[in-house]
Amino acid sequence: MYRYDEFDQTLVNERVTQFRRQVARRLDGEMSEDQFKPLRLMNGLYLQLHAYMLRINVPYGCLSATQLRRLAHIARRYDKGFGHFTTRQNLQFNWISLIDTPDIMAELAEVEMNTMQSSGNCVRNITADHYAGRAKDEIEDPRVWCELLRQYSILNPEFSYLPRKFKLALTGAPNDRAAVAVHDIGLRMHHDERGQPGFEVIVGGGQGRTPVIGKTIRPWIEPQHVISYVEAILRVYNLYGRRDNIFKARIKILVNALGIEQFRELVDTEWEQIRNTDLRIPNAERDRINAYFALPEYATAEDIATEFSALRAAEPAFDAWLRSNVIEHKVAGYAIVNISLKAPGRIPGDLSADKMDRVADLADQFSFGELRVSHRQNLTFVDVRQADLHTLWQQLESLELATPNIGLASDIIACPGLDYCALANARSIPIAQDIGLHFADSEKLQQVGNLTINISGCMNACGHHHVGNIGILGVDKRGKEFFQLTLGGSSDENASLGDRLGRGLPQAEVPAAIELIVDTYLAARRDGETFLQTYRRIGINPFRDAVYGADNNKSRQVA
């Protein structure tokens, strides 16, 4: 993975010094909370319901064992002994004291981590396919471009006060595991007609209260022009994005208002002026960074999957885990292993400090000391020898980290919700726990197959409910929490937004409603169909009838 050189390290150290001064001025009363707020936000520090929350960047989801151990230490020393992995592949601590934050940032800087721009109206942590560099379906590892864009966006003098936050995601594979279509800019690698790899540029996607699937502004661009093209988009957005209404300030609103053709014309006109400036990425710099992403020194190994057959037969739990959590690697003899942070009844994405340490040890032992964070709030070891799979499984099992549910119904995305978040209308975590327990039976899980359930505690949609096959949105109705269900959302290469099922349900009725939806699918599905495929074939009405009964009037009432 990428390592800081003297420039990266100096910049991060200087940022810590700057923030230490700013915190001191705030604590001395020289600065008001109003003046301090934008400064702390640009450093990932939020004021939540009960305490400060600190969001730490995990650039495009890549984390070393050393960094994870440091996060465990911070969790113990400065928080309540756990952390929460987020849908931006970041980690949040929820119980932080303001006075400690400069020390925490200094501790992070020592392991080449930072919190810069994990909040604020600027370019946020860049996310990517968590299998980047290892996936069999991938054209090229996108991380060199992620890193170049990361550097380009950090403390960018022109684009640090955008109309609103700005999120980029990249994938080098045709199968989109990075939800690029619901980002302000999504970059998806394709070959052009000559067979050259380049990026399709998708713009104006997003979730929140106005969910939009992004539009292709450019079907293919040479990778060396990626930064200049992103700059052209950012400049047009900075100049013309709305600043009069925070709810209409994201780039998706501008793209929709102008129409993609006119927006493209503005961007392309701007791009013509800058495409051949020093924004063009020199090959030497690309190669320097790309070298950090070279494959590790694999042992010579061959695929041994067949040798597992006896073990699989003897241990159905291992078999289930292999089927759902282990993915084919592009190198023979190796495997990609997903570590589920979704054990039944647990809080999605949470991990205790002790388990962080154990996972770091396992990463050292089994995966070259590195791991990934996925946007679905799980962890991944991308370089596990197939011969080690059984041992690793046993270790993970003993840590409650081997739940065989990746991509299945209990692999739930959930935002922190009203248990922590000042914006939330409803608690996401108890719903996620209820549903997780409901699908605790691994046989049922396997039977249902691929199904994403995403839960947000408010319309800001941090839990990606719009693109869940089943989306759950918490709303406040006269002081009571209700949950609205949407069906048919997807964040993959055929992204779609979910359709509203009907009136909101009280928390107690949600698991039963999910059960009815799943049963409707199981009854209607044809051979090999996923939930999403069945839904797209039969539409919402059978599901609506199942949940609300024949009396469909109820479903038409707006919650």
Next chain:
Amino acid sequence: MRLIKDRRITTNPFHRISADDPIPADGALLVPLIVWQDHWERLVTRPDPIGVLLTSHEHPEVIGDDVDQLDLIALEFPTFRDGRAYSYARLIRERYGFAGELRAVGDVLLEQLHYMERVGFNSFEIDSEDPMIDFETAAKDFSVWYQASGDDRSAAASLRQAIKRDD
């Protein structure tokens, strides 16, 4: 308000008028865009320096052809959150080639000065009791930049390549 120009405290020679004010016969003058557009022939024949103030809604392309006639362009930050003027500043310097004084006015926060300098501002109206100390503190925060942004500072990528060539 105190004025810092080229990293020094300085007095502000420009008299700022609004759209309804009469144009004085002499003295350095800072006028709104509408006054510049309506009276530029008269303004350029005055012997003293002339500047135009653009609000955050006024794209500088409207004066893109006039920059050689101007001594000062002032860009207004109605609130520190409104970042349009950062892009305006780069366009004014890099695309329209303005070499005179580029001034940040309005809600100009200490913590933003390093960004403003990098996009091309060289003067700042700051509300501060001790502007030089504040300015120097803020200007010294960072010694490394990832972006080439039109000022004379080298971005990290080019410094890296320079080191490589020396090896």
